[in-house]
Each structure stands twice: as C-alpha cells, then as structure tokens.
Amino acid sequence: MDLKDLYRDVIVDHNRHPRNFGKLEPADVHADGHNPLCGDRLTVYANLKGEHITDVKFEGTGCAISVASASLLTEAVKGKTRSEVKELFDDVHALLTQHDASVDPARLGKLAALSGVREFPARVKCASLCWHTLNAALERAAEPVTTE
Amino acid sequence: MNAAVTAPRSATTLDVAAIRRDFPILHQAVNGKPLVYLDNAASSQRPKSVIEAISRYYEHDHANVHRGVHTLSQRATDAYEGARETIRRFINARDTKEIVFVRGTTEAVNLVAQSFARPRFQPGDEILISALEHHANIVPWQLLREQIGAVLKVIPINEQGEVDFIEFQKLIGPRTRLLALAHVSNALGTIVPVEKFIKVARQHGVPVLLDGAQAIPHTPVDVQALGCDFYCFSSHKMLGPTGMGVLYGKRELLEAMPPWQGGGDMILSVSFEKTTFNQLPWKFEAGTPHIAGAIGLATAIDYLEKIGMDRIAAYEHELLEYATERLSQVPGLRIVGTAPDKAAVVSFMLDGIHPHDIGTILDTEGVAIRTGHHCAMPVMEFFKIPATARASMSFYNTREEIDRLVAALEHTRQVLG
Numbered sequence: 001m002d003l004k005d006l007y008r009d010v011i012v013d014h015n016r017h018p019r020n021f022g023k024l025e026p027a028d029v030h031a032d033g034h035n036p037l038c039g040d041r042l043t044v045y046a047n048l049k050g051e052h053i054t055d056v057k058f059e060g061t062g063c064a065i066s067v068a069s070a071s072l073l074t075e076a077v078k079g080k081t082r083s084e085v086k087e088l089f090d091d092v093h094a095l096l097t098q099h100d101a102s103v104d105p106a107r108l109g110k111l112a113a114l115s116g117v118r119e120f121p122a123r124v125k126c127a128s129l130c131w132h133t134l135n136a137a138l139e140r141a142a143e144p145v146t147t148e
Numbered sequence: 149m150n151a152a153v154t155a156p157r158s159a160t161t162l163d164v165a166a167i168r169r170d171f172p173i174l175h176q177a178v179n180g181k182p183l184v185y186l187d188n189a190a191s192s193q194r195p196k197s198v199i200e201a202i203s204r205y206y207e208h209d210h211a212n213v214h215r216g217v218h219t220l221s222q223r224a225t226d227a228y229e230g231a232r233e234t235i236r237r238f239i240n241a242r243d244t245k246e247i248v249f250v251r252g253t254t255e256a257v258n259l260v261a262q263s264f265a266r267p268r269f270q271p272g273d274e275i276l277i278s279a280l281e282h283h284a285n286i287v288p289w290q291l292l293r294e295q296i297g298a299v300l301k302v303i304p305i306n307e308q309g310e311v312d313f314i315e316f317q318k319l320i321g322p323r324t325r326l327l328a329l330a331h332v333s334n335a336l337g338t339i340v341p342v343e344k345f346i347k348v349a350r351q352h353g354v355p356v357l358l359d360g361a362q363a364i365p366h367t368p369v370d371v372q373a374l375g376c377d378f379y380c381f382s383s384h385k386m387l388g389p390t391g392m393g394v395l396y397g398k399r400e401l402l403e404a405m406p407p408w409q410g411g412g413d414m415i416l417s418v419s420f421e422k423t424t425f426n427q428l429p430w431k432f433e434a435g436t437p438h439i440a441g442a443i444g445l446a447t448a449i450d451y452l453e454k455i456g457m458d459r460i461a462a463y464e465h466e467l468l469e470y471a472t473e474r475l476s477q478v479p480g481l482r483i484v485g486t487a488p489d490k491a492a493v494v495s496f497m498l499d500g501i502h503p504h505d506i507g508t509i510l511d512t513e514g515v516a517i518r519t520g521h522h523c524a525m526p527v528m529e530f531f532k533i534p535a536t537a538r539a540s541m542s543f544y545n546t547r548e549e550i551d552r553l554v555a556a557l558e559h560t561r562q563v564l565g
Contacts, residue, residue, distance in 0.1 A: 003512045007505075007563050015564070038504040038520055039534030061534055063502035064564055120508060 005116030006123070007064065010072075015064035020074035024057040029140050033060075033133030035125055040066045044073075044133045051081040058130060065114075065123050070130035072111050082138055089131050096124050162455070162463045167544050170195040170451075174544065181514025184549045189334050189362060189493050189540030190518050191384050194448070198387055201447035202440045212436055214413055228439045231446035232429070238449045239379065240370040241396055245428035248402070249437055252393035253361040254284040256380035257328070259395055259432065260357055261288040263408040264378075265326060271297030273325040276354075278303040278311040278340070279530055280333040283523040285359045289328065299323070305530060309336040309485035316345060320352050327356045331363035335524035335538070336485025337468075337493030339363070346375050355401070361385055365542070366464055366491050368457040371396050383441060387448035392441030395432070402428050409434040460543045464492040467541045471550045475539075478557050484536050492541035495522075498557065501564050503537040509563055510537075513556035 024030070024045035033042045040062035047055040056078055058070045077085050091108060094101040096117050105112050117127045168174055173193045176183050185193060205227060211220035213228045232244045241247060250256045265275070275289045279302050289300050301324075303316045311329070320327070327349045332339050342358055349356045357378040360369060365386035371379050378401070383392035397405075407414055407425055411434035416424040425431050452460065471494050475481055480499030498506055507519035518538045521528045528534060539553055 003509060003563060006508065012564060036521075038502075039528065040504075041534070061502075063504035065505070067502075123504075123508060126504065 002116075002119075006120055008113045008116060010110055010113035011064060011068040014068035014071040018058075018067050018071040020057045020071065020078075022057055022059055024055060027057075029137045031133050031137035033129045033136070035062070035066070035129050037125065038063060040126065040129055042066065042070055042130055042133050044070070044130060044137050046134070046137055051083070053077050053080055053082075053085065056134070058133075062129070063123075063126050065117060065126040066129050069114060069127040072114070073130045073134060076109060076111055077134065085134070085138070089135065092131060093128065096127050162459055162543060164463075164544065164546055167455070168546075170197070171544055172196060172199070178514040178516070179512050184515040184545075184552045186539040186541060186545065186549065186553060187516045187518045188365075188542040188545075189337075189385070189522075189538065191390070192365060192387050192542055193544070194387055194389075194444075195451050197451055198389070198444050198447045202389065202444045205440050205443050210439070213439055214430070224439055227443050228437065231442035234446040234449050235394055238369075238453070239364075239394075239396060240372050242372065243399055246396055246399050246402065248395040248397065248429045248432045249442055250393045250395050250432075251391055251438070252382040252384070253282075253359060253380045254288075254382075254393075256378075256393055256395035257284055257357070257359065258288045258291075259408050260328075260378050260380075260397070261292045263405040263432070264355075264397075264401065265292055265298070266296060267406060269296055269298050269325050272299060272323060274299045274301050274321070274323045276301050276303060276316070276319055276324050276327045278316075278329055279305040280309060280311060280336060280338060280340075280524065280527050281328075281330050282334050282359060282361070283525070284361075285328055285330060285357075286526070298325075302526075305338075305527075308487045309333065309338045309527075310487045311338070311340050311345075313341075313344065317348060320348060320354060324349075324352060324354045327354050328359070329356065330359045331369075332360075332366070332491045332493075333485070333524070333527070334362045334493070335522040335527045335536070336487070336495050337362075337490040337540075338485060338487040339367075339489040339491055341489070342374065342376070350375065362491060362493075365452075367461045377401055383445040383448065386445075387451060388445035389438075389441045392438050392445050394445075399428065402432070405432075407431050407434065411435045413437070455543065463543050464541060467545060467547070467550065468492040468494070470547050471539065471541065471553070474550055474554050475557075478554060478561075480561070481557065484531055484533065493538060494540075495536040495538045497533060497536060498560065501560060503535040505564055506537045506557070506560050509560040510553070510556045513552070513559060515553055515556045517553070 027045035028047045030045040042060035044058045056074045091103045095103050171193050209223040211224045213225040232247045235247050236244045292298050304312045346356050355377040358376045360379050360381040364381045377398050379396040384390040414426050414434040482497045484495040503519040520535045
C-alpha cells in the first residue's frame with residue numbers, strides 16, 4: 001500500500017484547488033450527496049441542453065479524495081451526453097473497485113489518477129459520492145442520496 | 149524543542165513494558181511499522197489472560213447455565229454467576245441481583261427505556277440528556293418519544309465541551325422523569341461531574357441513568373457513592389469480549405420493571421394460561437446468555453484490579469497531559485474538547501486536512517486512530533465540523549507512541565499540506 005498511489009499529485013492539486021467549485025445559478029438540476037461515515041456533503045449542479053451537460057459545478061465539504069474526485073468529475077463530464085456520463089461512471093466504478101479492470105486509460109483521462117483508491121477499500125465511497133450525486137441530479141431525484 | 153526529553157518523567161509507577169507483554173495484539177507491524185493502537189475509546193484490546201479464560205471455558209467447562217444437573221452445567225453456572233459477583237464488587241453494587249448481563253451499553257440503555265420508562269412515563273413527561281451524548285443515549289429516547297409522546301430535552305454544552313450545569317438547573321423541572329447522562333464523553337473525553345448533577349436530580353426526585361461506557365475502563369466507579377439509579381457499560385471497552393455489557397440498576401427499580409424480552413431462563417414456570425417470571429437478575433436475561441462473555445469480562449476486571457484503577461487513572465492522566473502538550477505543538481492542529489477534567493481522549497482537527505485523510509495516512513504509518521463523528525453527530529454539529537480525528541489512550545500506551553502519532557501527523561502535513 002503506497003500512499004503516493006492514493007494521494008497522487010493530481011489528487012492533491014484538485015483537493016487544494018477544486019475546479020468548478022461553487023453554486024451554479026440558475027441550475028437546471030441539482031442533488032445533495034452525503035457520506036454519513038465521514039460526514040462528507042456535496043451538492044452537484046448541472047445545466048442541460050437536450051441530452052448534453054452544458055455546465056456542471058459542485059460545492060460542499062469532504063476529504064481530499066471526495067473533493068478531488070468531484071473536481072475531476074466536473075472537468076470530465078462537461079459537454080458530454082447523459083449516456084456518455086453513464087458509461088464514464090461505469091468505467092470509474094470499475095477503476096475504483098476492480099484490480100483487473102480493463103478500462104481504456106485514454107477514455108478516463110485525468111480520472112485515471114483515482115486508480116490508487118482501490119488499494120484503500122475504506123475510501124472507495126469517498127471517490128464515488130460525487131458520481132452517485134451527479135446521477136441523482138440527472139435523474140432529478142428529489143431525495144438526497146447517501147453512500148449507505 | 150524535544151518535549152519527550154524535557155517533559156517530567158512519569159510520576160506513576162506502572163510497568164508498562166510488562167503490561168504490554170500481556171497484550172499479544174500490540175506486537176505486530178501494520179503496513180510495515182510497529183502498531184500504535186490509539187483507538188481505545190472505540191474498543192480496547194484484550195490481555196492474554198482474558199483470551200485464555202475464554203478458551204479454557206470452551207475447552208473444559210462449557211454447557212448451558214441454570215439448567216443441567218450435570219457437572220459441566222454446574223461449572224458453567226458457577227463461572228457465569230461468579231462473574232456477576234466480580235462485577236458487583238468492581239462497581240460496589242449492593243447485590244448481584246442488581247447486575248444484569250446485556251449485550252453492551254446500547255442494550256442497557258434500551259432496556260431502561262423500554263422496561264423502566266415506557267410503562268410508566270406519560271405523554272409530555274420529559275427525559276433530560278446532554279448535548280455530548282453518544283447516539284446510544286439519544287436514539288433509545290427518541291424511540292420512546294415516538295412510542296409514548298415523551299419529550300426529549302437537551303442540556304447544552306459550552307465551547308470547552310462541558311455540560312452546562314446552570315442550564316441543567318433551569319431545564320430540570322416538575323415534568324422531568326429521568327436524567328440520562330454520559331459519565332465521560334466518547335467524542336471529546338470530557339469527564340462530566342455527574343455527582344453534582346445527581347445531587348440536583350435527587351432534590352427533584354428524578355432518577356438518573358449514567359452511560360458509563362467511556363468511564364469505567366479508566367476510572368474507579370462506585371455506583372453507591374455516585375448515587376445513580378442505573379449505570380450502563382460495555383465489556384469490550386474494558387479489555388473484555390465484545391457482545392457483553394452490564395446494566396446496573398437499583399434493586400427496587402429493577403424489581404418493579406417488567407421483563408423486556410421473553411423466553412427461556414427468564415421464567416420460573418410456563419403454561420399457556422400463565423407464566424411466572426424468574427427473579428432478578430435473570431428476569432432480564434431471556435435465552436442462553438453470553439456465558440463466555442461474562443467469564444471474559446470478569447477476567448478483564450481481575451486484570452484491571454491487579455494493576456489498580458487508581459493507578460490506571462493516574463497514568464492515563466499523565467499520558468493525556470503529554471499528548472495534549474505534544475499535539476498542541478503540531479502546526480495547524482486544534483484540539484476539540486478542552487474541558488479541564490478529561491479522560492485520555494484527544495479529538496482534533498488539522499488545518500486544511502480532512503480527518504478521513506489523516507486516518508488513512510496515519511494508518512500507513514502504523515498508527516490507528518478513529519476519524520469521523522464518533523457516533524456523536526450532535527457534538528460535531530455544535531462545533532460546526534463534519535468530523536474529528538481522535539486519539540484515545542489506554543494504560544498500555546506509551547509516550548513513545550504519542551511521539552509516533554505526532555511524527556505521523558507531521559508526515560500527513562507533508563503529504564497533503
């Protein structure tokens with residue numbers, strides 16, 4: 001277990017300087033995500049044009065992994081369609097949980113920096129919270145989602 | 149600069165090296181580093197004597213209790229009831245009938261809520277708790293609120309993490325039917341001066357339940373001197389097995405309470421028309437109990453008494469002072485919970501670094517602490533923080549281990565700072 005695999009430079013950077021951080025006003029959809037285990041709380045906002053996500057932002061508090069993951073998410077999904085986001089989430093989920101995940105690194109881009117998380121099972125929920133929250137926003141879910 | 153050198157040496161004579169040899173689990177490497185176990189408020193470790201007592205029981209003496217005429221059943225019964233006497237003596241209860249075996253503190257509180265409070269409290273009756281309670285001393289009362297319309301009132305805490313005695317005196321009143329209070333806060337380490345709360349409760353004729361889960365491993369407890377009506381604690385925080393705990397209750401109160409679970413062992417006779425319940429304490433112990441758990445807990449108490457609870461408290465206090473001083477020197481570190489009277493628990497925040505990240509990085513250094521809300525989310529809410537990192541010490545911890553903690557925190561700052 002190497003700490004540097006978890007806290008890669010990209011992760012540390014996105015934690016220190018989260019991208020697309022703040023409230024999106026007005027936002028077409030938003031959802032709250034909560035990880036009761038560590039107290040992480042995120043809100044993900046998105047604007048949509050047809051099937052395309054035209055803008056996405058997030059705010060909240062969390063550990064380095066959850067903040068960096070959310071920041072990376074906003075960069076990765078902007079401009080993508082709902083179905084592309086779903087595919088990307090599947091890839092990220094595989095990356096976070098499977099050692100033999102056959103995910104094309106080119107498709108993941110910077111998100112590949114999250115691969116170290118799978119060595120730290122207790123932290124998988126931190127990295128996936130923002131994705132579940134975005135999903136809920138896209139489904140216009142009224143209820144807050146949780147990782148439990 | 150090096151506080152380890154300049155700090156006064158331990159005034160308490162505790163042979164910690166010898167004590168540590170009694171705890172097999174401490175002698176291992178975690179992530180390539182010698183384990184530093186500082187998560188004792190979540191659960192302590194067990195000495196060899198406890199592990200061996202449980203093994204010996206299963207290897208030689210196990211049978212069901214209170215049932216058989218055969219030798220093993222008699223041995224198991226003697227050991228189980230002998231454990232009850234050990235516990236009675238340890239907390240200075242008057243009678244073994246006042247010692248009810250349960251699964252843990254949580255079950256003890258629930259038992260009181262369901263068997264003491266529920267049948268006799270009326271809608272609008274008030275239960276008084278404090279803002280630093282563990283969820284185990286909040287949620288059972290909320291369930292009761294749903295069930296019978298009782299009212300839950302909360303005594304506030306101050307910035308140091310002390311329960312506000314002035315506010316308490318304003319809150320207690322003619323509708324107050326129970327004061328349920330932590331003896332020691334698990335999240336902050338505050339030792340609540342329960343004696344003066346109990347005195348006021350007495351004047352109002354209000355019975356008092358103490359959640360002693362965090363107190364009993366670290367300080368002598370005398371339920372008669374305290375004058376509480378119920379005292380709840382868990383075995384696994386005081387060197388004993390998990391799934392085991394004790395409800396102490398004053399005999400006259402327990403006598404008047406109906407059983408809360410029905411089944412075997414809690415009855416004298418059963419017919420389809422009428423069942424006669426067993427006497428105390430078995431009235432509250434339906435089903436085959438955790439026999440090995442009781443034996444393990446009694447063995448843990450033997451171990452604690454051999455060292456002496458006064459000496460344990462004194463040594464741990466010195467460790468707390470050392471840890472507080474050393475941690476205060478870590479740049480950006482803020483201790484949450486600064487009551488003058490504390491058990492050996494230090495909850496803290498590190499500027500700009502989430503407690504969860506601290507926990508992960510410390511683990512790679514072999515240092516085990518707890519991070520999160522410590523099952524005390526209202527406490528986190530009060531301090532407007534999502535979580536803390538918490539180092540909680542036991543008498544088998546050393547100053548060198550505190551130094552390892554501090555070094556690992558410096559490392560954390562380098563990784564994420």
